[in-house]
Amino acid sequence: MKRIFITGGAGFIGSAFVRLVLDEHADVEIVDYDALTYAGNMANLAGVDAERHRFVKGDICDREAVMNALPEGTDAIFNFAAESHVDRSINSADEFLRTNIIGTQVLLDAAREKGVRRFVQISTDEVMGSLPDDSDEYFTESSPLQPNSPYAASKAAAEFVVRAARETHGVDTVVTRCGNNYGPRQFPEKLIPLMIANAMNDEPLPVYGDGRNVRDWIYVDDHCRAIWLAYEKGRSGEAYNIGARNEQENINVVKAILDAVGKPHELIKLVTDRKGHDRRYAIDPAKAETELGWKPQVTWEEGLAATIDWYRANQDWVNHIRNGEYRNYYDAMYGARLEKAV
Ligand code: NAD
Numbered sequence: 126m127k128r129i130f131i132t133g134g135a136g137f138i139g140s141a142f143v144r145l146v147l148d149e150h151a152d153v154e155i156v157d158y159d160a161l162t163y164a165g166n167m168a169n170l171a172g173v174d175a176e177r178h179r180f181v182k183g184d185i186c187d188r189e190a191v192m193n194a195l196p197e198g199t200d201a202i203f204n205f206a207a208e209s210h211v212d213r214s215i216n217s218a219d220e221f222l223r224t225n226i227i228g229t230q231v232l233l234d235a236a237r238e239k240g241v242r243r244f245v246q247i248s249t250d251e252v253m254g255s256l257p258d259d260s261d262e263y264f265t266e267s268s269p270l271q272p273n274s275p276y277a278a279s280k281a282a283a284e285f286v287v288r289a290a291r292e293t294h295g296v297d298t299v300v301t302r303c304g305n306n307y308g309p310r311q312f313p314e315k316l317i318p319l320m321i322a323n324a325m326n327d328e329p330l331p332v333y334g335d336g337r338n339v340r341d342w343i344y345v346d347d348h349c350r351a352i353w354l355a356y357e358k359g360r361s362g363e364a365y366n367i368g369a370r371n372e373q374e375n376i377n378v379v380k381a382i383l384d385a386v387g388k389p390h391e392l393i394k395l396v397t398d399r400k401g402h403d404r405r406y407a408i409d410p411a412k413a414e415t416e417l418g419w420k421p422q423v424t425w426e427e428g429l430a431a432t433i434d435w436y437r438a439n440q441d442w443v444n445h446i447r448n449g450e451y452r453n454y455y456d457a458m459y460g461a462r463l464e465k466a467v
């Protein structure tokens with residue numbers, strides 16, 4: 126049996142990775158370490174194979190707890206745990222710097238002390254900033270790191286901390302930088318699940334600015350397959366950009382959701398823009414394709430349909446979140462914006 130240690134495995138992408146690994150790799154057992162913040166949810170792990178998956182509740186910034194939870198003989202740490210929402214980082218950056226930077230350092234130290242063979246850092250395309258509209262520029266692995274939001278700055282800093290652990294202490298590291306994920310179990314603060322939930326409830330759909338910002342969307346399982354390949358085949362010290370060559374303007378994403386849910390476009394409200402809103406993300410995934418032998422398997426049309434089906438079939442999951450603390454978040458983030466829009 127191969128042992129791996131996953132942080133943030135009760136979140137959106139981490140839980141998809143847990144499922145994929147358990148399904149596709151019978152010789153792997155997982156310790157899943159997650160603090161269960163507002164974004165972590167044990168319901169995301171319902172039905173996973175309990176014999177090969179052990180959940181430990183803990184904070185990645187807590188050195189002692191990390192050392193206690195990390196088994197001897199662990200082959201790799203996959204660091205998914207993070208504060209992940211740009212809008213929250215604009216309101217308050219502290220928790221982003223703590224978890225995303227200090228937490229990554231704690232995990233790197235633990236990896237070194239316990240002789241973990243490889244450290245996989247789940248980073249993001251946002252560390253590379255924003256590309257101009259209508260250009261043929263793409264993010265490559267040699268694009269400069271020029272983050273624009275506090276979230277992106279904390280993820281870029283985490284990459285530097287990972288680099289330093291390798292250069293200084295010889296920790297074997299690989300970094301993946303993926304674009305915008307979508308799929309089942311994404312917390313409904315993010316664009317696609319927020320719009321699906323609002324559309325299903327006949328509530329207005331708040332689109333920032335002119336709605337023409339571009340994101341490069343990838344189905345979550347395709348991202349997870351790339352992470353696994355980066356662990357197996359990635360060269361030590363390298364970063365790999367992961368993307369499905371699927372650039373979409375936000376307004377078109379929102380219209381596609383309304384069409385699929387069968388609701389009118391009149392629900393769309395253009396609202397005050399996000400501060401420092403990155404205009405366009407677009408990823409050149411050639412390095413991952415050639416070096417890792419990765420390519421996406423799910424088309425945008427299939428993935429979006431599957432995602433909407435999941436939210437339709439799991440309204441309890443959505444309502445449980447929307448009835449809690451999320452209401453306060455939503456009112457603070459969107460209340461004034463929506464009042465101005467009407
Ligand atoms: P998420 O917010 O859904 O989940 C984050 C998880 O981390 C939660 O389960 C939370 O409880 C846990 N966590 C947060 N702080 C913690 C701490 N201090 N200690 C332990 N656990 C903690 O995020 P996600 O969308 O699944 O993103 C996962 C990773 O992928 C993040 O590192 C993010 O930066 C990266 N990423 C996300 C996207 C995307 O589109 N969502 C794209 C590229 C990269």
Ligand code: TDX
Nearest residue numbers: 209210211249251304305314315316331332333338375
């Ligand atoms: O209500 C909204 N209205 C709106 O127009 C929300 C929540 C978003 N948007 C816009 C902002 C972005 O242009 O939609 C786009 C996508 O927004 P988010 O879902 O917040 O994602 P983004 O800011 O692009 O960051 C995401 O991709 C990279 C993830 O949240 C990050 O974790 C990841 O690293």
